[in-house]
Amino acid sequence: MEQSDCHLRKFVHHEKKKSGQHYLKEPNLVVDVISFIMRIRRSSKIVLSFGLGIVFLFYIFIPTATTVTSKETDCNCRKDGDFSHNTAGHVANEDSGLYKSQNHPDDPHKLAILIPFRDRFEELLEFAPHISEFLNRQKKNHHIFVINQVDNLRFNRASLLNVGFLESSPTFDYVAMHDVDLLPLNKELVYEFPSEGPFHVAAPHLHPRYHYPTFIGGILLVQRVHFHKVDGLSNKYWGWGLEDDEFYARLKEAQLSITRPGNLTSSTKNTFRHIHDRRIRKRDMIKCYNQQEITRKRDRQTGLSTTRYHIQSKREITVEGAEVTILNVILECNRSITPWCDCTENVGNTLKGQKKREKMDDIIVPKIDRKKHITQDG
Known part of the structure; x- marks a missing residue:
């Protein structure tokens, strides 16, 4: 399942890049938006509401984008068929030990x-x-x-x-x-x-x-x-x-x-x-x-x-x-x-x-x- 999830995340990331969508990589953008709002001396209620709305949206989407990016970086997907045959036609065994449930x-x-x-x-x-x-x-x-x-x-x-x-x-x-x-x-x-x-x-x-x-x-x-x-x-x-x-x-x-x-x-x-x-x-x-x-x-x-x-x-x-x-x-x-x-x-x-x-x-x-x-x- 981990391999399937890994391949799925890579596929989604690739498709988003093709469609012009990009992940938000820096959560510091939230701080920048707040600072911009605070610099407006005569901000009306409309401007303030609009700014707070943007901040709210950033808080919703940034954690998701950050998490996906992190998983994508740490993912180590094993490709199908990552095993070789020796001259006798046998699979070269890699002694990876027994699974935990059977060890x-x-x-x-x-x-x-x-x-x-x-x-x-x-x-x-x-x-x-x-x-x-x-x-x-x-x-x-x-x-x-x-x-x-x-x-x-x-x-x-x-x-x-x-x-x-x-x-x-x-x-x-x-x-x-x-x-x-x-x-x-x-x-x-x-x-x-x-x-x-x-x-x-x-x-x-x-x-x-x-x-x-x-x-x-x-x-x-x-x-x-x-x-x-x-x-x-x-x-x-x-x-x-x-x-x-x-x-x-x-x-x-x-x-x-x-x-x-x-x-x-x-x-x-x-x-x-x-x-x-x-x-x-x-x-x-x-x-x-x-x-x-x-x-x-x-x-x-x-x-x-x-x-x-x-x-x-x-x-x-x-x-x-x-x-x-x-x-x-x-x-x-x-x-x-x-x-x-x-x-x-x-x-x-x-x-x-x-x-x-x-x-x-x-x-x-x-x-x-x-x-x-x-x-x-x-």
Whole structure:
């Protein structure tokens, strides 16, 4: 708001100059007028009344003009786009610290909440103030980063999380891979620094929809060093599903133990509120080219180090007191590796009719009893 007011004041000042209007810069003009009146020896009542009227008008307008001029002088407006890109395509981070409303001196750690995002603004308006208030009660240093995919490719949650990790300052020593449609309700859910390894907040025995043992989606806290260690997430997962399962395989291969909340007083029904309605926001379940076959296996080609993208713009907004950084991101697709980033020309799995398939190593797809491990709540 201060930046908007600043630009508005400059605009008004410029327009007044164009129209020949000028601010009164010296309040001493009032004294000069009074002295002039007093020098008139035979001033009539009319002259006296006219003079006093001028003095009255000066007293009305001078404070306003002086105040505007002062604000204009002190204003330091930050121009839109005052950030640079380095050779790798990443924004050069300026460590300006955390916002006052989210800064807790007693907390030695800083949490970056990474929200992969596209067309979910109604959910964001509810999520941002909720999670900020939730973490402020726990006195956790935190900041919300919304990584908004603005290209025409299919949604890639994993790549957006990689982008958010790269764009957040290294002063954030742990990240939360957080769905925008999952709101924590139980105060016993602590977003503590995961010193013993990744901490799965939305555990299978608490998540309202997914309950299989290897599930690590929804909300996962990861140390920055551990995220680097496994090279982030795979960039092969365009469309919905399996990127979390592939990340689980990376964590296990790196021998990182995953811990979860225990002894909570709530259950799958009241630990979280899931605000996604699959009837309104349908998931992209399409499989094309050889996507179905390739994405079932552990990815050893792509990850954090191979993420390619451009930052279209960066915005700082406030949602009911919650400070949010929005990164509008254009992802790049290596079509020789993942042609299924765009299924408009080839819908359907090209390997579907083959009788003989190559040996499947590194399978990451969990075997799930859907009746037992998936709740049909939307």
